[in-house]
Amino acid sequence: MTYRATGRLTLGQRLATVVLRKVRRIRRPKSAEDWVGAGLLALVAILTVIQVLGMLLEWLLRTWWAIPALVVATAGAVWLRVQMRVLRARANARRLADLRYSLHQLDAMTPSQFEDAVRNLMSRDGIDAHRVGGAGDLAADVIGVHLPTRLTIVVQCKHTTTGRSVESRVIHEVNGTAGPAHQADVAVVVTNGGFTREARRRAEQFRIALIDRERLAQWADQGVGLPDMLALNGRWRGRRYRLLHRLE
Structure with missing residues (x-):
């Protein structure tokens, strides 16, 4: 790649x-x-x-014997690191198993609090996520790894207090940085508002997942998992929203 x-x-x-x-x-x-x-x-x-x-x-x-020993040690270190990440993600998922946010709560948040909430929801759903939002974040507020599939998910959060719709400019920004800058497999834009018609058209063209106010309520309040919303589990393993460069 x-x-x-x-x-x-x-x-x-x-x-x-x-x-x-x-x-x-x-x-x-x-x-x-x-x-x-x-x-x-x-x-x-x-x-x-x-x-x-x-x-x-x-x-x-x-020192021929050192080569197999080095390979075994390296493999063991990689396996241990992966297992630690899995255990940490499972612990976070158990801790946040009952986590819920109502739309009213989300609307009352600041943009940074909204990013934290998205990160918590991803952790609840078994995604090893961390927040990176801020100046120079290159259109990525939260980045996570879906441990069962090892897919990297980049999320851009757009919080609104006026019910504004996200414009196509944001979709272009995410499409331009998700792969080159963050090596993402899946890109998501989350908002407590909506999306313009052109933004939805561009997102479909670029295979970027959109979570609008209705889908946000399903995810944050009703407990529908993000992996299920993105179809990361099962036969297709997120192929519907897999960025085009990952399908080449």
């Missing part, structure tokens, strides 16, 4: 950029002396690589 570089470059992208700049500055040898010098440098580099590979091979032959 590849994305075009957007926003801040990763360490690997920065290193690749530096290497490419250095390569472009290398002048092609013109005289015989230049060719001889370049050949000597290339020979030294090749001999150095061969020497390093020989030392590595010798070390592997002497």
Whole structure:
């Protein structure tokens, strides 16, 4: 899976950029002396690589037993980390099993409190979620992992006190950052208001899930789980709302 570089470059992208700049500055040898010098440098580099590979091979032959031990230790550490996340998510789910928010409560919240409520509801439903909303959040207020399927869910929250409808601009923002910036499998926009017709059309086009006031009541007050609303369980495992880049 590849994305075009957007926003801040990763360490690997920065290193690749530096290497490419250095390569472009290398002048092609013109005289015989230049060719001889370049050949000597290339020979030294090749001999150095061969020497390093020989030392590595010798070390592997002497300590061959360390490789299986390292593999087992790494696998054990990964398994333990996954199990800890599962246990933490289950503990949060048990703690929040009876969590309910009425629409009246949600309407009275501040935007940050609304984001916290969405995070709590996701945790209640067995999603390992954390809130990231704030300046520079790149259209993601809550990010979670649905542990049974390992799908990453990015949620953009839009709270309103005037009953306004979310416009298509928000859908475009989520579509532009959910995959490239957050490596999301599923993107969701949640509001205690509604969505414009154009926003709904764009969301369907981009396979972004929308939770409006009616669906929010089902989720927050009536106890319908978010994995069920997104069809993450069962045969299709969220394919209906799987972002297009995840289906390629």
